[in-house]
Amino acid sequence: MGDVEAKSPVRAAGAKALAAYLRDEIASGRLGDGVKLPAERQLSEQFGASRGAVRRVLQDLKDRGLITQAVGSGTFVRPGAAKALPAPEIVIDEIAGTQTSPAELMEARLLIEPLMPKLIARNATSSDFARMMECIERSEAAQSVEEFERWDGELHRTFALATHNSFFLKVLELTNRVREQGEWGRLKRHSLTPERRKEYEAQHRAIVEALRDRDADQAGDVLTEHLRQIQRNLFGM
Incomplete structure (x- = not known):
């Protein structure tokens, strides 16, 4: 069931919207160094993405050195992350x-x-x-x-x-x-x-x-x- 849910068109679109949102917020500085991101459950509900899709988006950002994750503490924007991204398109x-x-x-x-x-x-x-x-x-x-x-x-x-x-x-x-x-x-x-x-x-x-x-x-x-x-x-x- 989890794989079917994650690949549905609506949830796939939600994951893309979440990824774009987080990249833009970090690049613009609105999500500044050290800011804590909302919990996975909140991101899942807000963007209509499965929990698995949210984890994959966060893992991608982590692999790119944009965020850090600590068990029991949460997910945070890594210092200097905005400089690693191009400025949001205007x-x-x-x-x-x-x-x-x-x-x-x-x-x-x-x-x-x-x-x-x-x-x-x-x-x-x-x-x-x-x-x-x-x-x-x-x-x-x-x-x-x-x-x-x-x-x-x-x-x-x-x-x-x-x-x-x-x-x-x-x-x-x-x-x-x-x-x-x-x-x-x-x-x-x-x-x-x-x-x-x-x-x-x-x-x-x-x-x-x-x-x-x-x-x-x-x-x-x-x-x-x-x-x-x-x-x-x-x-x-």
């Missing part, structure tokens, strides 16, 4: 030959992100929802705009992961790279009042609540309004 910017502006980013997000709830409602696991709640709680506890923005971005990336579709993950990776640019940060600092932050936090919880109820239409409506409000607050549109 496909859109390479094709366009220029940086994506915050206004262009919001236009694209309004077209793409509302498509995700249907896949999330169908495919998300308990581990996905646990990660969403962790992002919400950390964003609500954030003491600075930068910290709030980090966990806000991580929540939206967790939505992409919960689709269990690698296309959306790639799109949200590019989204977060634009958010790391200085212009986005300047706009967010000027627009993020305490009142608006509370509204964003309430919208985040409403989105996740609808997703946990597997109500894709409600989640899509709240997510769309959330993005439109961000757009209005940033640009006065």
